[in-house]
Amino acid sequence: MPLRLALYQPDIPQNTGTILRLCACMGVPADIIEPAGFPVSDRAFRRAGMDYLDQVAIERHVSWTQFDAWRRGRGCRLVLATTKGATPYTDFAFAPGDAILLGRESAGVPDAVHEAADARVVIPMRPDLRSLNIAVSAAMILGEALRQTGGFPPKAPEGPN
Numbered sequence: 001m002p003l004r005l006a007l008y009q010p011d012i013p014q015n016t017g018t019i020l021r022l023c024a025c026m027g028v029p030a031d032i033i034e035p036a037g038f039p040v041s042d043r044a045f046r047r048a049g050m051d052y053l054d055q056v057a058i059e060r061h062v063s064w065t066q067f068d069a070w071r072r073g074r075g076c077r078l079v080l081a082t083t084k085g086a087t088p089y090t091d092f093a094f095a096p097g098d099a100i101l102l103g104r105e106s107a108g109v110p111d112a113v114h115e116a117a118d119a120r121v122v123i124p125m126r127p128d129l130r131s132l133n134i135a136v137s138a139a140m141i142l143g144e145a146l147r148q149t150g151g152f153p154p155k156a157p158e159g160p161n
């Protein structure tokens with residue numbers, strides 16, 4: 001099973017677009033947990049010029065409860081990226097099939113979601129700063145998870161520039 005990136009009620013469309021492009025390029029499915037702060041239909045993404053849309057497998061979930069039941073049914077571990085009290089992401093052993101969950105830009109995730117996660121990972125930062133941008137966090141953690149699980153797409157053959 002591939003790794004997955006899940007977005008909890010995203011509220012900034014540009015960040016979601018950046019993360020979906022990351023998913024497309026890495027061959028990683030994306031989960032969008034609604035409600036989002038903007039329309040998340042294929043039509044809305046196309047209207048916003050999301051040109052990688054056909055290259056990413058997106059699952060939309062109507063609620064947190066539905067997503068949580070769905071991922072448990074698949075035996076999918078939930079790894080929450082959070083600034084609050086967690087294992088440094090480079091010390092965590094990722095496994096194929098893990099869903100890496102990113103919190104909403106404005107408020108992270110509620111306590112119930114924090115507690116439901118199987119693991120919580122943090123990107124260590126200087127203590128006097130609040131948080132990283134969500135798309136930067138997604139790229140750093142997904143990169144480490146792909147490295148550990150041998151999940152990067154195969155290198156394209158060399159061709160003319």
Ligand SMILES: C[S@@+](CC[C@H](N)C(=O)[O-])C[C@H]1O[C@@H](n2cnc3c(N)ncnc32)[C@H](O)[C@@H]1O
Nearest residue numbers: 081082102103105107108122123131132134137
């Ligand atoms: C802009 S941050 C949310 C900030 C929010 N005010 C909070 O208190 O969680 C959006 C998401 O990016 C991820 N994130 C940002 N910085 C992170 C860090 N240093 N370690 C792990 N995840 C981080 C988390 O998933 C977070 O919920």
